[in-house]
Amino acid sequence: MPRVIPDPVGPGQESVWDYPRPPRVEPSSETVEVRLGGELVARSTKTYRVLETSHPPTYYLPRSAFAEGVLLPVDGTTHCEWKGEAAYFDLSAGGRRAPRAAWTYPRPAHGFEVIGDHLAVMPGAVDACTVDGEAVRPQEGGFYGGWVTSRVVGPFKGGPGSWGW
Incomplete structure (x- = not known):
């Protein structure tokens, strides 16, 4: 496997190569919105x-x-x-249905208990996801549910050639 070279980090940015493995969970007060079928289907700070x-x-x-x-x-x-075993949901709004676009961990593993009553959304499966008004780009590859914004730099797993990362 070739060595991954992290992209340069600018002011106000963070590198995904500084994130831990195993992953960590952190609270966020950013305004997060999800739209489907022209409707706002979820919003939270x-x-x-x-x-x-x-x-x-x-x-x-x-x-x-x-x-x-x-x-x-x-x-x-x-x-x-x-995180443990995930359960899935279709999202439906505005005459549109997004199959298996959301998931949750009903009985999350130790260390991830705080997300037990929360759901993640696959950004590429809905009309739009935003973080503090910025449009999210979906993580490449269609398998992972990462939200790419200007706040984070990669390279990101999921694209061609990243299988062994």
Whole structure:
């Protein structure tokens, strides 16, 4: 595997290569919004960011931040070596349905208990996600749920050639 060279960090930025492994959870007071079908489906200023080496942050919003009726539970789970077993939801709003666009850890592993009543959203599956008004770009690859903003620099896992990072 070639050695990864972190991108330069500018003022007010953080490098994903300074994030820990295993990941850590930190509270955030940034305004986080999710839109689907032209509607605001979730908004919160009391979220958590999960920070893991090589990944942009994944934001977890309280379940109460989601509009009534937009979360539709679906079958199937996945397992994260750090956070435990994830359950999934389709998001539905404005005549649009985003399959498996949100997930939660109903019984999170030790150290991740604070995200137990929170949900993450896959930015590429919805119309838009924003952090303090800045449009989020989805983490490359379609597998990970990282939120790329100008605040973080990579390179980020998920793109071509990053499998072994």
